[in-house]
Amino acid sequence: MGLIKEFRQFAMRGNVLDLAVGVVIGGAFGKIISSLVANIIMPPLNLLTSRYGVHFNDLAVTINTKSPKLNPDGTMVMLNGEPEMVVQNYPILNYGPFIQSVIDFLLVAVALFAVLKIINAARDSLEGQAADEPPPAPPEEILLLREIRDSVAR
Numbered sequence: 137m138g139l140i141k142e143f144r145q146f147a148m149r150g151n152v153l154d155l156a157v158g159v160v161i162g163g164a165f166g167k168i169i170s171s172l173v174a175n176i177i178m179p180p181l182n183l184l185t186s187r188y189g190v191h192f193n194d195l196a197v198t199i200n201t202k203s204p205k206l207n208p209d210g211t212m213v214m215l216n217g218e219p220e221m222v223v224q225n226y227p228i229l230n231y232g233p234f235i236q237s238v239i240d241f242l243l244v245a246v247a248l249f250a251v252l253k254i255i256n257a258a259r260d261s262l263e264g265q266a267a268d269e270p271p272p273a274p275p276e277e278i279l280l281l282r283e284i285r286d287s288v289a290r
Contacts, residue, residue: 178243197231202222205221
């Protein structure tokens, strides 16, 4: 019974609940930022880059090597006394999708920075409006204590 009680105290601690709320809100906010980048920022960029013939996802390099051409019996095919060579295609290095992923990451980071900047500016302006209001008058006990302090200090 002690283990269940200890787990309940752990789970209901404020930090754990704050973290859980942060993860859920962060996931939803991440979807908003991803949608902003994919649906608002990327289409004009794709239009611009496609106009100049740049398609990052299509960029790749095929590694070619030459090897001797073989007869069905396993001997080398000879051409003018030299072995005839065949180009074999090996793995393709798709560096274009990697470049696209880096660009997407940078755009997401910039969009997130811009959105947070706007949110912070709005919050600061709202807090600034609240700061313009005069602070409430201190209670009478505080005023009396200040008078006593000032008279003793003379």
